[in-house]
Amino acid sequence: MCGIVGLLVRNQKMRDSIGELMLPMLIGMTERGPDSAGLAIFGSPVGADERKFSLYSGTDDFNWTKLGHEFEKHLSIKAKVQPKANHAVLITSLDPETVKIWLKEHYPQLHLLSVGQLMDIYKDVGTPAQVAERYDFKNLKGTHLVGHTRMATESAITPAHAHPFTAGEDWCLVHNGSLSNAHSLRRKLEYQGIEFETDNDTEAACRYLQWRMREGDDLETALHHGFEELDGFYTLLMGTSNQLALVRDPFGCKPAIIAEHDDYVAIASEFRSLAHLPDIKNAKVFEPSPMEMYVWKL
Amino acid sequence: METLKYDLDVTPLREINQFLHSDASTLNGKSVVIENPNGAHNIAVGLKAELDITIKGHAGYYAAGMNQIAKVTIEGSAGSGVAENMMSGVVHVKGFASNAAAATANGGLLIIDGDAGLRTAIALKGADVVVGGSVGSFSAFMAQAGNFVILGDAGEGLGDSIYEAKIFVRGKVKSLGADCEKKTTSAEDRKILADLLIKSGHADVNPDSFQQYGSARTLYHFHVDNAGAY
Numbered sequence: 001m002c003g004i005v006g007l008l009v010r011n012q013k014m015r016d017s018i019g020e021l022m023l024p025m026l027i028g029m030t031e032r033g034p035d036s037a038g039l040a041i042f043g044s045p046v047g048a049d050e051r052k053f054s055l056y057s058g059t060d061d062f063n064w065t066k067l068g069h070e071f072e073k074h075l076s077i078k079a080k081v082q083p084k085a086n087h088a089v090l091i092t093s094l095d096p097e098t099v100k101i102w103l104k105e106h107y108p109q110l111h112l113l114s115v116g117q118l119m120d121i122y123k124d125v126g127t128p129a130q131v132a133e134r135y136d137f138k139n140l141k142g143t144h145l146v147g148h149t150r151m152a153t154e155s156a157i158t159p160a161h162a163h164p165f166t167a168g169e170d171w172c173l174v175h176n177g178s179l180s181n182a183h184s185l186r187r188k189l190e191y192q193g194i195e196f197e198t199d200n201d202t203e204a205a206c207r208y209l210q211w212r213m214r215e216g217d218d219l220e221t222a223l224h225h226g227f228e229e230l231d232g233f234y235t236l237l238m239g240t241s242n243q244l245a246l247v248r249d250p251f252g253c254k255p256a257i258i259a260e261h262d263d264y265v266a267i268a269s270e271f272r273s274l275a276h277l278p279d280i281k282n283a284k285v286f287e288p289s290p291m292e293m294y295v296w297k298l
Numbered sequence: 299m300e301t302l303k304y305d306l307d308v309t310p311l312r313e314i315n316q317f318l319h320s321d322a323s324t325l326n327g328k329s330v331v332i333e334n335p336n337g338a339h340n341i342a343v344g345l346k347a348e349l350d351i352t353i354k355g356h357a358g359y360y361a362a363g364m365n366q367i368a369k370v371t372i373e374g375s376a377g378s379g380v381a382e383n384m385m386s387g388v389v390h391v392k393g394f395a396s397n398a399a400a401a402t403a404n405g406g407l408l409i410i411d412g413d414a415g416l417r418t419a420i421a422l423k424g425a426d427v428v429v430g431g432s433v434g435s436f437s438a439f440m441a442q443a444g445n446f447v448i449l450g451d452a453g454e455g456l457g458d459s460i461y462e463a464k465i466f467v468r469g470k471v472k473s474l475g476a477d478c479e480k481k482t483t484s485a486e487d488r489k490i491l492a493d494l495l496i497k498s499g500h501a502d503v504n505p506d507s508f509q510q511y512g513s514a515r516t517l518y519h520f521h522v523d524n525a526g527a528y
Binding site for chain 1: 334336337341355356358359374375377378394395398413415416433435436479
């Protein structure tokens with residue numbers, strides 16, 4: 001199983017309460033995914049020359065202040081570090097490659113979850129309610145988000161195996177389902193120089209799309225190639241800087257339901273995660289068709 | 299008629315379902331309204347009394363599954379497996395239904411006003427199913443008996459490996475499954491179709507606007523020419 005949720009808030013006034021709106025959606029998917037949860041939020045952008053680096057330490061007592069000082073000292077550049085439990089967001093104008101190399105050299109125990117100008121990622125083991133509490137999901141502000149609750153079936157339960165996965169700046173993906181050709185896909189992609197962080201099947205799908213887009217595909221073309229290459233069951237929900245996109249496998253094996261309202265677009269694996277949304281009675285509620293691409297822009 | 303009201307925000311589903319499983323003699327003739335279903339699974343499953351149930355909103359998985367005798371109306375949409383393995387009675391979904399509606403249903407009538415998902419009426423065993431909208435791919439797969447009326451279109455592989463169920467489609471069929479073929483509608487079958495259209499609130503629809511499909515019966519027996527396929 002696994003649960004997915006997505007929310008894109010059209011009403012400007014409601015964007016400050018996106019976390020509060022989303023929280024019952026994520027918790028509503030607890031039965032589908034009780035072992036880990038994660039979320040990518042697209043919030044306010046950093047400066048034009050800056051980037052956010054979402055980092056995961058694994059321990060609550062990690063000294064983020066020290067990391068910030070060392071970073072500034074070694075690289076002679078300004079950096080802001082915003083810790084949240086065992087995650088932190090590092091903001092700097094240094095180019096991503098140099099930051100990645102520095103992190104790998106000085107803090108190999110840290111996981112770099114995402115890079116971008118808008119997107120922060122939080123993911124961890126625990127029930128959706130526990131993870132939401134740990135990272136204060138309720139008070140998140142932003143325009144859109146994707147979330148996931150995981151019931152692991154094919155690889156270990158660790159924070160790194162939790163969703164969302166990223167494939168490029170301000171780009172993330174969550175998955176409900178299982179892929180039967182994840183390993184062969186992975187072997188193929190590694191020949192193309194694509195690096196993997198886990199043995200998770202979703203990561204294989206994510207890296208596949210990353211590779212296709214590196215080769216010049218836009219998202220839609222990449223997903224069309226995906227229909228040919230990805231073997232298994234999937235509902236995939238993707239977030240980019242200005243849109244959410246959803247596809248289901250040709251057999252519609254994994255569920256999804258959509259509510260379109262003047263104020264928001266909400267996506268979940270099941271209606272029970274949408275039931276609490278304001279004025280849901282007047283939303284257009286429908287089930288997406290298999291092999292069709294649904295895109296909602298900000 | 300006595301009407302009982304339950305609110306799923308207040309009363310746990312198990313308590314409601316247990317009440318609905320009381321001795322039939324105490325339930326017969328009662329109407330029950332279930333408010334705030336909010337997509338909960340297994341609402342009003344396994345009924346076997348003359349009950350008239352109204353679910354005031356969207357239901358989750360397996361709503362009215364295994365139904366006998368009772369009439370269940372879902373005012374919103376239904377999740378996967380609505381009226382699965384129904385034996386008798388009527389289940390009416392006013393919105394759309396997700397995958398595998400009426401799977402293996404033996405008897406009774408399932409009416410879906412909107413669209414239905416993939417694998418609708420899969421392994422149908424004798425129930426009647428009327429869909430006001432379109433149905434997804436692989437519908438009526440291995441359907442054995444019963445009647446399946448589709449006012450809209452059908453997806454891919456309709457009636458794959460079908461036995462003796464009858465399918466009537468008013469719209470387009472994307473593709474037929476193995477051993478499913480067009481049939482000429484007999485006077486007897488036309489009457490079945492006309493009656494079902496009336497029962498499901500489509501009395502205004504002309505039965506002659508449907509194309510019937512059924513089994514070509516080429517898969518019923520082993521054929522030596524197919525030996526290579528095994």
